[in-house]
Amino acid sequence: MIDTLSHLPRPDAGAAELADRFADLAPPLTARQAALESARCLYCYDAPCINACPSEIDIPSFIRNISHENVQGAAQTILSANILGGSCARVCPTEILCQQACVRNNAQECAPVLIGLLQRHAIDNAQFSEHPFQRAAASGKRIAVVGAGPAGLSCAHRLAMHGHEVVIFEAREKAGGLNEYGIAKYKLVDDFAQRELAFLLQIGGIEIRHGHKLGDDLSLSELHQQFDSVFLGIGLAASKRLGLADDAAPGLLAATDYIRELRQTDDLSQLPLARRCIVLGAGNTAIDMAVQMSKLGADDVNLVYRRGLSEMGATEHEQAIAKDNQVRLLTWAQPEQVLLDDQGQVRGMRFARTRLDNGRLQATGETFELAADAIFTAIGQAFDGAALVDPLARELQREGERIWVDAQLRTSLPGIYAGGDCTALGQDLTVQAVQHGKLAAEAIHAHLMLTVEAA
Amino acid sequence: MADLSIEFAGIKAPNPFWLASAPPTDKAYNVVRAFEAGWGGVVWKTLGEDPAAVNVSSRYSAHFGPNRQVQGFNNIELITDRSLEINLREITQVKKDWPDRAMIVSLMVPCVEESWKTILPLVEATGCDGIELNFGCPHGMPERGMGAAVGQVPEYVEMVTRWCKTYSSLPVIVKLTPNITDVRLSARAAYRGGADAVSLINTINSITSVNLERMVANPIVGSQSTHGGYCGSAVKPIALNMVAEIARDPETRGLPICGIGGIGSWRDAAEFVALGCGAVQVCTAAMLHGFRIVEEMKDGLSRWMDSQGYASLKDFSGRAVGNTTDWKYLDINYQVIAKIDQDACIGCGRCHIACEDTAHQAIASLTQADGTHKYEVIDEECVGCNLCQITCPVESCIEMVAQDTGKPFLDWLHDPRNPYREAS
Numbered sequence: 017m018i019d020t021l022s023h024l025p026r027p028d029a030g031a032a033e034l035a036d037r038f039a040d041l042a043p044p045l046t047a048r049q050a051a052l053e054s055a056r057c058l059y060c061y062d063a064p065c066i067n068a069c070p071s072e073i074d075i076p077s078f079i080r081n082i083s084h085e086n087v088q089g090a091a092q093t094i095l096s097a098n099i100l101g102g103s104c105a106r107v108c109p110t111e112i113l114c115q116q117a118c119v120r121n122n123a124q125e126c127a128p129v130l131i132g133l134l135q136r137h138a139i140d141n142a143q144f145s146e147h148p149f150q151r152a153a154a155s156g157k158r159i160a161v162v163g164a165g166p167a168g169l170s171c172a173h174r175l176a177m178h179g180h181e182v183v184i185f186e187a188r189e190k191a192g193g194l195n196e197y198g199i200a201k202y203k204l205v206d207d208f209a210q211r212e213l214a215f216l217l218q219i220g221g222i223e224i225r226h227g228h229k230l231g232d233d234l235s236l237s238e239l240h241q242q243f244d245s246v247f248l249g250i251g252l253a254a255s256k257r258l259g260l261a262d263d264a265a266p267g268l269l270a271a272t273d274y275i276r277e278l279r280q281t282d283d284l285s286q287l288p289l290a291r292r293c294i295v296l297g298a299g300n301t302a303i304d305m306a307v308q309m310s311k312l313g314a315d316d317v318n319l320v321y322r323r324g325l326s327e328m329g330a331t332e333h334e335q336a337i338a339k340d341n342q343v344r345l346l347t348w349a350q351p352e353q354v355l356l357d358d359q360g361q362v363r364g365m366r367f368a369r370t371r372l373d374n375g376r377l378q379a380t381g382e383t384f385e386l387a388a389d390a391i392f393t394a395i396g397q398a399f400d401g402a403a404l405v406d407p408l409a410r411e412l413q414r415e416g417e418r419i420w421v422d423a424q425l426r427t428s429l430p431g432i433y434a435g436g437d438c439t440a441l442g443q444d445l446t447v448q449a450v451q452h453g454k455l456a457a458e459a460i461h462a463h464l465m466l467t468v469e470a471a
Numbered sequence: 472m473a474d475l476s477i478e479f480a481g482i483k484a485p486n487p488f489w490l491a492s493a494p495p496t497d498k499a500y501n502v503v504r505a506f507e508a509g510w511g512g513v514v515w516k517t518l519g520e521d522p523a524a525v526n527v528s529s530r531y532s533a534h535f536g537p538n539r540q541v542q543g544f545n546n547i548e549l550i551t552d553r554s555l556e557i558n559l560r561e562i563t564q565v566k567k568d569w570p571d572r573a574m575i576v577s578l579m580v581p582c583v584e585e586s587w588k589t590i591l592p593l594v595e596a597t598g599c600d601g602i603e604l605n606f607g608c609p610h611g612m613p614e615r616g617m618g619a620a621v622g623q624v625p626e627y628v629e630m631v632t633r634w635c636k637t638y639s640s641l642p643v644i645v646k647l648t649p650n651i652t653d654v655r656l657s658a659r660a661a662y663r664g665g666a667d668a669v670s671l672i673n674t675i676n677s678i679t680s681v682n683l684e685r686m687v688a689n690p691i692v693g694s695q696s697t698h699g700g701y702c703g704s705a706v707k708p709i710a711l712n713m714v715a716e717i718a719r720d721p722e723t724r725g726l727p728i729c730g731i732g733g734i735g736s737w738r739d740a741a742e743f744v745a746l747g748c749g750a751v752q753v754c755t756a757a758m759l760h761g762f763r764i765v766e767e768m769k770d771g772l773s774r775w776m777d778s779q780g781y782a783s784l785k786d787f788s789g790r791a792v793g794n795t796t797d798w799k800y801l802d803i804n805y806q807v808i809a810k811i812d813q814d815a816c817i818g819c820g821r822c823h824i825a826c827e828d829t830a831h832q833a834i835a836s837l838t839q840a841d842g843t844h845k846y847e848v849i850d851e852e853c854v855g856c857n858l859c860q861i862t863c864p865v866e867s868c869i870e871m872v873a874q875d876t877g878k879p880f881l882d883w884l885h886d887p888r889n890p891y892r893e894a895s
């Protein structure tokens with residue numbers, strides 16, 4: 017269990033009730049709703065929604081297939097662009113992606129087509145008697161993929177499809193990356209991540225070796241020698257720290273660590289509950305954390321951000337979810353001191369009020385204290401530099417702390433590619449990671465085939 | 472408020488909305504409910520000789536649009552399946568109770584003079600206002616030499632109409648079948664036979680859909696199917712054309728026309744009237760929504776008439792007939808060009824791909840800095856076909872703008888490009 021919170025009580029509600037509270041936030045469409053909604057799509061040409069989908073799903077085509085009672089065809093269209101189309105349909109912030117761009121997303125047209133829910137409808141209802149993608153003839157090439165998150169899995173699937181053999185090295189005991197360990201439980205419910213993984217692996221030619229960690233028992237130099245190409249999809253394995261005194265005190269924890277426990281437990285009633293808690297941050301992770309604490313039964317959940325609502329990374333949709341779950345959003349306040357009780361456990365936090373002064377964030381000099389049994393930090397994920405310590409790895413060009421890649425996901429070292437959150441390219445979103453993995457696989461394939469032809 | 476009352480072929484009614492001969496007018500119960508709801512008249516479900524017809528089970532099917540909107544409706548029902556005696560008794564009673572409403576009785580008996588001579592006095596005795604001859608039923612009855620089997624032979628139409636005029640003093644409305652090549656021939660035959668009016672259209676031969684699992688068309692009777700008669704919204708354009716054909720035929724000039732086919736709103740009705748109808752009949756729309764639709768139809772029609780300054784139906788009946796002509800008389804020098812209202816445009820690109828793939832490559836797709844597209848008409852390439860305006864989902868976003876070409880009116884008969892032109 018989460019040691020630093022073991023002194024806290026457990027939720028009052030029983031396991032079954034808690035499970036209910038964590039049910040699907042956006043329940044699936046019924047067949048009738050899907051028929052009605054799909055008929056709203058205008059089947060645009062050069063559709064703006066496709067443009068806005070990081071994985072470039074042919075949205076008008078799959079929606080037309082749903083409307084014409086061809087759910088299977090719809091699912092295949094989605095999966096051919098995005099093999100994790102099922103989880104993306106659930107976790108994508110569609111309000112800033114496809115649905116934002118939908119031509120029906122304006123006052124005259126009332127509302128955007130519910131692309132995400134339709135995508136989920138197609139994937140959930142398609143029944144494939146066999147895996148819908150076939151592998152090309154064996155190429156004889158072997159590729160190492162590090163990290164079995166969305167980026168690595170997407171890359172592996174596309175490579176396998178092109179006839180290559182793939183070995184995935186994964187540090188944790190389950191594959192799926194943040195789909196398994198990070199996404200809010202009410203967005204991706206039950207064992208969906210594992211079922212999707214099983215579907216993806218049906219293609220064959222992909223072996224996952226768990227418990228191998230780059231920078232630990234694995235080096236980039238070895239992989240480079242043993243495989244024809246290497247793809248790095250290691251995400252952001254560390255959490256940013258507060259940088260205040262006592263930021264490791266009992267009662268203070270990275271939100272992602274708590275969420276990981278929450279996603280893995282079979283019995284939510286065994287989790288430590290902070291009745292009064294503070295969540296620090298402004299992104300979707302902060303919202304997820306606050307909402308999940310509230311669902312567990314916390315009375316007083318304060319999400320504190322040092323700037324204003326409009327600067328928050330969390331979308332309006334996410335902020336609304338927070339408000340619906342009685343989360344209080346406090347803005348213009350930054351952490352100043354972790355407050356501890358006699359036993360050295362968190363009892364609250366002192367904040368300094370802030371304001372913008374000529375575009376710069378300044379403390380106003382005013383402070384206030386909030387009582388809390390726990391503080392969760394969600395101030396950003398960080399690249400875990402420990403992965404890149406061997407001599408070859410150290411040569412990788414970096415962009416900030418992350419790995420530099422070009423538009424074809426090539427790193428500065430020939431034969432080594434990277435994608436997903438561990439690179440600086442694009443947004444930190446599941447769908448973006450899937451797209452990176454797919455594009456990297458295409459680049460790897462094109463390159464390997466070029467050398468085959470040349471030989 | 473405009474006066475909706477009419478006198479059609481000598482038959483008076485408080486409004487021009489009549490229910491067509493079909494299940495809604497099958498028996499007293501329905502007809503009384505219809506009158507209570509405000510319908511101006513009914514054409515009673517077609518009567519025949521005893522023994523009454525027998526129907527199969529599983530009788531209707533439909534052609535659906537998106538969202539299960541019924542676009543067209545198909546039936547394989549026969550004429551009334553109740554005895555003549557019961558029907559006549561009910562008609563008499565209802566007419567007595569609702570004297571101000573038009574009560575027309577639809578008839579279909581074998582093409583034998585004796586049969587008509589027998590039934591007509593019985594019908595007249597009910598006190599009804601007129602009769603309608605069902606020469607249109609396209610399924611079942613023609614196999615027995617009735618319905619469309621009569622309507623498709625102008626000589627029979629004329630003959631039976633004349634019998635009716637001989638053995639009855641009631642106004643005779645001849646209901647025409649659309650399952651022919653030139654509806655004017657049937658109308659002319661009715662006219663020659665002495666008809667007081669024609670009504671059209673009856674249903675069109677149809678198969679709406681095929682059940683691909685069972686490999687049989689709909690509706691399914693056991694393991695079989697048969698073609699039915701098509702009606703509802705989808706047939707309105709066909710009906711309007713046939714009405715217009717008759718309205719502008721010099722040979723039947725002045726023959727009253729009752730419009731039927733796909734009418735479901737006041738606007739539909741107004742369009743039929745504009746093309747020459749003096750009354751209209753409704754079936755499918757009532758079957759799908761109930762009798763209450765007449766409320767909105769009456770209200771909408773009278774408000775629109777007020778807005779146009781029409782005091783009665785007569786004021787605009789036939790107004791669009793003169794403007795309906797043959798292709799050869801159209802102005803070949805007339806030119807419209809599509810104009811896109813960029814503020815209304817939602818950027819769906821449908822106009823572009825429609826014109827690009829299937830018309831005249833006259834709408835440019837201009838990629839904008841943010842990756843979206845702007846659509847612009849290339850005036851020189853546009854032939855004014857209206858396709859883009861039709862496919863655009865935003866109403867009045869694309870306007871077809873008449874151009875001042877400076878050229879005079881010129882029809883094809885006089886166009887120098889016409890190798891067979893008439894010397895002017």
Ligand SMILES: Cc1cc2nc3c(=O)[nH]c(=O)nc-3n(C[C@H](O)[C@H](O)[C@H](O)COP(=O)(O)OP(=O)(O)OC[C@H]3O[C@@H](n4cnc5c(N)ncnc54)[C@H](O)[C@@H]3O)c2cc1C
Pocket residue numbers: 107108109162163164165166167168185186187188191192193194195198199200203228229230231249250251252253272275300301304397403435436437438443444445446447449
């Ligand atoms: C709490 C939270 C909520 C989120 N919610 C959403 C959301 O709602 N919608 C959305 O679109 N995105 C969301 N995201 C972002 C999204 O989860 C990521 O963008 C996405 O998972 C990135 O995929 P990835 O494959 O690059 O990395 P990851 O999913 O992080 O996968 C990396 C994998 O590599 C493994 N790994 C790491 N280091 C090593 C190593 N050294 N050796 C071997 N294996 C290693 C990890 O165990 C993991 O399996 C959320 C992120 C967080 C943290």
Ligand SMILES: Cc1cc2nc3c(=O)[nH]c(=O)nc-3n(C[C@H](O)[C@H](O)[C@H](O)COP(=O)(O)O)c2cc1C
Pocket residue numbers: 491492493494516517544545546548549550551577605607608646672673674701702703704706731732733734752753754755756
């Ligand atoms: C179920 C059904 C039964 C019909 N029965 C008759 C009939 O007995 N006699 C007749 O003249 N027309 C009959 N019709 C045709 C209608 O009177 C009408 O001409 C046709 O449906 C077109 O009008 P609509 O589009 O408003 O339905 C029938 C139509 C339907 C749908």
Ligand code: SF4
Pocket residue numbers: 056057058059060063064065066075076079117118119120129131819
């Ligand atoms: S933009 Fe909207 S309406 Fe157009 S294709 Fe995409 S989902 Fe359909």
Ligand code: SF4
Pocket residue numbers: 808809825826830831832833834848852853854855856857858859860
């Ligand atoms: S009217 Fe016809 S030719 Fe002109 S732009 Fe539209 S589709 Fe093209």
Ligand code: SF4
Pocket residue numbers: 811812815816817818819820821822823846859862863864865868869
């Ligand atoms: S069809 Fe209409 S809305 Fe769509 S791009 Fe063209 S003008 Fe704009």
